[in-house]
Structure formats: C-alpha cells, structure tokens
Amino acid sequence: MSGPLAIGGVSAVLRNLLDNGIVQAGPAVGTVKVTALAPDAIKLNEPDSEPSLNLFLYRVSPNAGWRNAGLPGFDSAGTRTANPPLALDLHYLLTAYGTADFEAEILLGYAMSILHDQPVLDRASIRTALQAGVVSGSILPPAYQALAAADLADQAAEITVTTEPIDSEEMSRLWSAIQANYRPSVGYLVTVVLIEATKPVRSGLPVLTRGDPAANSGREPGVFVHPDLLPPVPTLFRVVPPAPQPAAALGESVRVEGAHLDGTGVEVRFSHPALAAPIVVPIGVNTRRDVVDVPLPASPGADAAWPAGVWTVRVSLTPPTETIPRETNTAAMLLAPxxxxxxxxxxxxxxxxxxxxxxxxxxxxxxxxxxxxxxxxxxxxxxxxxxxxxxxxxxxxxxxxxxxxxxxxxxxxxxxxxxxxxxxxxxxxxxxxxxxxxxxx
Structure with missing residues (x-):
C-alpha cells in the first residue's frame, strides 16, 4: 500500500510522464514547460512567457469499489486490529497555454496523446519518476526528495489514467471558482490510490482446537449442536423485578432471564454510571439454564453502595462442559428509590x-x-x-x-x-x- 505522500506522488509521476513525452517530441513542439500548479498561479502576461502544460488536481473523491473495504478496527481493549486502506480517485485538469496561434491546441493534442498511450502507470515508471537514485538527490527539488518515500509503486492495485468528460456548465463553474482566465482544458480521472496507515495492529493466533480436548481421546469435541433457536453461548434476555413492578428495590430479588445460564463460579455484575467499578454478587452454582435469581442487599451499607437509577447487568460463569469462564451480554435493570x-x-x-x-x-x-x-x-x-x-x-x-x-x-x-x-x-x-x-x- 501507499503512504500519505501518494497523492503528491501521482501528480509527480504524471508531470514526469508529460515532460518526457514532450522532450521526445522534440522540434515539433519546441521548448515547453510542464507544471503542476493552480491555474491562478500561472503568470500569462510576462514578456518571457513560454508555452506550457499545467496539471491541476482540482478534486479528490472516495473510490466506489474500495470504500466498503472497512474502517479501522479496534478490539474491546481499544487496540487497533486492522488498517484498511483509504481508497481515493484523483480528478485532474490538464490545461495548455500558448503564446501564438494554434500553439495551445497543438500542445493539448500532444499531451492527450502521451496520456492515451500510457493509460496505466506501471511500477517501473513510478519508480523511475520518484526514486532519487535515477538522478543525484542533491539536484532534485525538496518536494521530490520527500515523494521518494511514497511507496506508490508498491500498492496492490494498478493506477489507471482515463479522460473524464466535463460539460460546459461544470467547466464554467470550475474556472469561475479558480478565478483564472479559461484556456483549452481536458479532465482526467486517476484511480485508484490506496493510502494505508502504518500503525501497529494486534492479530490473534491461529485456532488450534474448538473447545477443550476430550478427556478420553485428547481430541477436540467439535461443534456443539443445539436443537433449538436459542443462542449457543450464555446470553441474557432481560432482568425481571419482582412481579408486577417495573423496577426493583433494595432487599428484593431480581430474576435474570436468558439461555445457558447453568454452571459453576456464577457471578452477577451490576454496573452503574456513578460507580467506578461494578458490584459483584457471587451466586456459586446455578442449576437452571434459563434464569438466575439474585438477591439485592438491604443492609445499611447498601444504601450508600447501590444508587438508584439504570443499572447494567452481566453474568460470568463456567458452563458445565467447559473449563474457561464465559461472560454474557448486558441487560438493563431499574433500581427504584x-x-x-x-x-x-x-x-x-x-x-x-x-x-x-x-x-x-x-x-x-x-x-x-x-x-x-x-x-x-x-x-x-x-x-x-x-x-x-x-x-x-x-x-x-x-x-x-x-x-x-x-x-x-x-x-x-x-x-x-x-x-x-x-x-x-x-x-x-x-x-x-x-x-x-x-x-x-
């Protein structure tokens, strides 16, 4: 993948491609200056003005084919797990400037012919244009010396250059926004540029077994099949206060309903926004698969430890056929004043x-x-x-x-x-x- 310098690298490669093509054309076009500036920065009224070609990046848009590749992912601990690429399409305006009759038209024709003959920026051309080893680094402009680190030639997808039609209305709005005098121009679409972050990510180890090995054979038991529509892992559905009240109160018992809630080492964890840490109520062994009954304390200390409001409830337990504890999802509970x-x-x-x-x-x-x-x-x-x-x-x-x-x-x-x-x-x-x-x- 490319780095953040890729956009500048594409502009540099295109300018180098045009520059080399104009040089090879020789006497047919004469001396031509190739630039990559905003059109309003080009001086047209100076006495020593010479014919020139200008490549202007006027718009950047997300690439439709790559934009669903994903977003940066993070695990529950906040550690980055993926660096999906930022995929971009670059929209250029190629403009010809001439000082004599038909000069701009001739230059634009040569430039379009050069880009038509090389619709794909191959890796060799990119490396030639950007690597400082081709010429002495001391004579390269500082911007070019930085673009050598763009890694543009190493990205997974090739970069294509195609003409992009621009109608008269859009062209008029574009030049009005630039606040420059119109000159013969043509639009080009360069796609796709992939920019990938280099931040470290966390990747899990390959899975060796699905579940604990069986005691008699040492082999994994395989996938457990549940002949019902319930979730295959311990899951909470809701927390039910004493019937028929909408909220629980201290000193009462609440019923946590769900699936696969039987097991050992059962703990019910109550979390509240006003508390820095959850309150853990140990249950021990629970034999019912669908419910866990949890008594709420009524001691004088509970008044200070259990504030009223909305609580979230989570259950931790070790299922009967496993040795590693599991944690359920959360469910809401109201504790009434x-x-x-x-x-x-x-x-x-x-x-x-x-x-x-x-x-x-x-x-x-x-x-x-x-x-x-x-x-x-x-x-x-x-x-x-x-x-x-x-x-x-x-x-x-x-x-x-x-x-x-x-x-x-x-x-x-x-x-x-x-x-x-x-x-x-x-x-x-x-x-x-x-x-x-x-x-x-």
Missing part, C-alpha cells in the same frame, strides 16, 4: 409567599451528580444541590394545594412506586398506594 415516610419527610408552606418546600428521606442515598425530581400533587420540582451523598433531599415546589397530595420521586429515570399492581390473574384494577402521600399545610 423508596421514600421513607415519617421522620424528616414532610412539607412546609412559607407564610409570606405561600410556596411549599418538601423534604424527602430516600433510600438508597443520592449522589451529587444524580438528577432527582419530585412530583407533589401536580407540581414537579428538582432537588436542591447537595455536595455529598445524602439520604435527605429538599425540593422547592412552588404553590401546591393544601391537604394530602400524592408524591413520586424519580432518581436518574427510576421512579418510586406510586401504583399498586396486582399479581393476580386476571389482575385487580390498579390503584394508588395510600402510603405514598404527604399532607401539605
């Missing part, structure tokens, strides 16, 4: 403004970065800032009608339980939990 009624929980009304301030004791404790909102009756308020982990939140609720008001607390998207849901089949109609109320003065 619980309002502690009595104690500090209550509401007061300001005698001057009539605004209501509510104080809520909550379990588990709320961290400074968590978003907590309270719905008191129909008023919604956000918790006042607190610098430390706390189990008491204060809300300025504004004007709230007096009397008993239903109350809901939401922490990071997980709401306290206001509605009583029936586990019966068929279920009883839902109803508000009469405990979830605060009397507003």
């Amino acid at each position: 619980v309002i502690r009624f009595g104690g500090a929980t209550g509401a007061v009304r300001d005698g001057g403004t009539g605004d209501v301030t509510a104080t809520i004791e909550v379990s588990p404790e709320v961290r400074p970065g968590q978003r907590a909102t309270l719905t008191l009756g129909g008023a919604v308020a956000r918790a006042q800032p607190h610098a430390t982990v706390t189990d008491t939140l204060v809300f300025a609720c504004g004007d709230v009608p007096g009397g008993p008001q239903w109350v809901r607390l939401a922490v990071d998207g997980a709401e306290s339980r206001l509605i009583l849901l029936s586990p019966k089949i068929p279920p009883d109609p839902p109803a508000f939990d009469p405990v979830q109320r605060i009397t507003v003065p």
Whole structure:
C-alpha cells in the first residue's frame, strides 16, 4: 500500500510522464514547460512567457469499489486490529497555454496523446519518476526528495489514467471558482490510490482446537449442536423485578432471564454510571439454564453502595462442559428509590409567599451528580444541590394545594412506586398506594 505522500506522488509521476513525452517530441513542439500548479498561479502576461502544460488536481473523491473495504478496527481493549486502506480517485485538469496561434491546441493534442498511450502507470515508471537514485538527490527539488518515500509503486492495485468528460456548465463553474482566465482544458480521472496507515495492529493466533480436548481421546469435541433457536453461548434476555413492578428495590430479588445460564463460579455484575467499578454478587452454582435469581442487599451499607437509577447487568460463569469462564451480554435493570415516610419527610408552606418546600428521606442515598425530581400533587420540582451523598433531599415546589397530595420521586429515570399492581390473574384494577402521600399545610 501507499503512504500519505501518494497523492503528491501521482501528480509527480504524471508531470514526469508529460515532460518526457514532450522532450521526445522534440522540434515539433519546441521548448515547453510542464507544471503542476493552480491555474491562478500561472503568470500569462510576462514578456518571457513560454508555452506550457499545467496539471491541476482540482478534486479528490472516495473510490466506489474500495470504500466498503472497512474502517479501522479496534478490539474491546481499544487496540487497533486492522488498517484498511483509504481508497481515493484523483480528478485532474490538464490545461495548455500558448503564446501564438494554434500553439495551445497543438500542445493539448500532444499531451492527450502521451496520456492515451500510457493509460496505466506501471511500477517501473513510478519508480523511475520518484526514486532519487535515477538522478543525484542533491539536484532534485525538496518536494521530490520527500515523494521518494511514497511507496506508490508498491500498492496492490494498478493506477489507471482515463479522460473524464466535463460539460460546459461544470467547466464554467470550475474556472469561475479558480478565478483564472479559461484556456483549452481536458479532465482526467486517476484511480485508484490506496493510502494505508502504518500503525501497529494486534492479530490473534491461529485456532488450534474448538473447545477443550476430550478427556478420553485428547481430541477436540467439535461443534456443539443445539436443537433449538436459542443462542449457543450464555446470553441474557432481560432482568425481571419482582412481579408486577417495573423496577426493583433494595432487599428484593431480581430474576435474570436468558439461555445457558447453568454452571459453576456464577457471578452477577451490576454496573452503574456513578460507580467506578461494578458490584459483584457471587451466586456459586446455578442449576437452571434459563434464569438466575439474585438477591439485592438491604443492609445499611447498601444504601450508600447501590444508587438508584439504570443499572447494567452481566453474568460470568463456567458452563458445565467447559473449563474457561464465559461472560454474557448486558441487560438493563431499574433500581427504584423508596421514600421513607415519617421522620424528616414532610412539607412546609412559607407564610409570606405561600410556596411549599418538601423534604424527602430516600433510600438508597443520592449522589451529587444524580438528577432527582419530585412530583407533589401536580407540581414537579428538582432537588436542591447537595455536595455529598445524602439520604435527605429538599425540593422547592412552588404553590401546591393544601391537604394530602400524592408524591413520586424519580432518581436518574427510576421512579418510586406510586401504583399498586396486582399479581393476580386476571389482575385487580390498579390503584394508588395510600402510603405514598404527604399532607401539605
């Protein structure tokens, strides 16, 4: 593959090709200067102006055939695993400049004939044009000395040069954008240029066996066939709180449902955005293939260790027929806050403004970065800032009608339980939990 200097290398090779072709034409065209500049940089009104050809790269586009080769890949540890090439098409404008009648037309005809005779930039031509060993490196321009390291001749695909039709409207827009006087021109498409990064990548070793060798023969057991539509490896489907609630609470058990969850060394890992490391709940041996029942702690220390909100759950286990532990995918779990009624929980009304301030004791404790909102009756308020982990939140609720008001607390998207849901089949109609109320003065 080529390096980042490949685009400049292509321009240099094309200019060298035109320069050599014009020299071989000899007296038929005379002395001609071949450049690779922007057209507005070419001076046309100088007394010593001479006939010239100019090759201008006006557009670069991704190559349609190579653009699906892939993107730079990384593994779970962030290590690069692949360096797919950057595939480009180069669009050039070849322009002839003359100082006498028909001179520009003659030059353009010779230049197009030269490029037509060599539609493929072969590796020998590229090396000849770019390698400093052909001529003394001291007389080469600094830009050419750098292009010798482009590795353009070593890329996998050959580089082709073909004419690219440009209609009058597009040509007019192009020269207007360049802000230069129009001269006889023709478009060329050069494809494909492959630029590959040289960053180190990580590659896995070849696979020797699929699974652990059998104890009696020492041979690999081969591919295990599962006569069902379930995933072949331990997989989680969902985390189910105690029926029929939408979220779990500390002190309850949740059921992790999935496939192939039986095994030894079973551990359930709970992760939360507010925690630097996951909380691991050891289960030991699990004999059921479809579920793992996990008790959530209810100790005083759990209030500080288990913040409310959205958790991700992952299970690690060693399947019965294997010796290496496996890790499942993740599933989401909501851990609801619980309002502690009595104690500090209550509401007061300001005698001057009539605004209501509510104080809520909550379990588990709320961290400074968590978003907590309270719905008191129909008023919604956000918790006042607190610098430390706390189990008491204060809300300025504004004007709230007096009397008993239903109350809901939401922490990071997980709401306290206001509605009583029936586990019966068929279920009883839902109803508000009469405990979830605060009397507003």
